[in-house]
Amino acid sequence: MITSALPSPADLRAEREAADASATAWALAARAGDTDAVDRFVRALHRDVLRYVSYLCADPQAVDDLAQDTFLRALGSLHRFEGRSSARAWLLSIARRAVIDGFRHASARPRRYDGADWQAAVERAQPQGVPGFDDGIALLDLVAALPAERREAFVLTQMLGLSYEEAAVIGGCPVGTVRSRVARARGELMELVG
Structure with a gap:
């Protein structure tokens, strides 16, 4: 009999819930002043914030800045986090507001490209041959x-x-x-x- 090497949906859900519980515990510990918990909290959710921001944001150049802004906002308001929702949900709602604020900022100050052939510059900047x-x-x-x-x-x-x-x-x-x-x-x- 051949069995699937892929985890079941229940296993994936349990794994995600355990990761969410850990991230929430680290957020609460960071709120109490544990600097190691701050590092663990950021590392646990950094990838999710980057992925979420990259899908909301139209500017790939701004993704890292918006993710950093998200964590700065979160760490600045960590004292208000009470753990009523998961730390991931709380952080992604902050990321959403950071992206919206980024859109507002960009629309108020549009950037211009000074080069003669901007399309060629964009095409040259794209990675090629990557699997x-x-x-x-x-x-x-x-x-x-x-x-x-x-x-x-x-x-x-x-x-x-x-x-x-x-x-x-x-x-x-x-x-x-x-x-x-x-x-x-x-x-x-x-x-x-x-």
């Missing part, structure tokens, strides 16, 4: 084609692994709305791929 790069670009293009609310719900639940309840808290909408958005996003992606 999986074209597939990643195709996935980004497909996800980017989704309406913003559906894209956000899809990324939070399907790519970052948050529960529908946590995504609802971050998105500021009911759980049923998140479920509907994810289902519609899946349908649209299937149509785009087909």
Whole structure:
């Protein structure tokens, strides 16, 4: 009999819940002044914040800055974190506000490119020959084609692994709305791929 080497959905959920519990415990310990817990908290959630911000933000150059801004905001307001939700959900809601503020800032001060052929400069800056790069670009293009609310719900639940309840808290909408958005996003992606 052949068995799958992939973990079951229940195992993945249990693993994510354990990681969320650890990150929340580190956030609460950091709130109490434990500097080692601050480092563990940031390391545990840094990748998720980068992924989430990169899907919300249209400017790849700003992703690291927005992630850093997210952690600065979070650490500055850590004294108000009470652990009523997971630290991941709390941090991703801060990341969402950081991206929105970044959009507001960018729209108030647009940047201009001084070069003569900006399209050629962009094409030269793209990595080439990297395994999986074209597939990643195709996935980004497909996800980017989704309406913003559906894209956000899809990324939070399907790519970052948050529960529908946590995504609802971050998105500021009911759980049923998140479920509907994810289902519609899946349908649209299937149509785009087909």
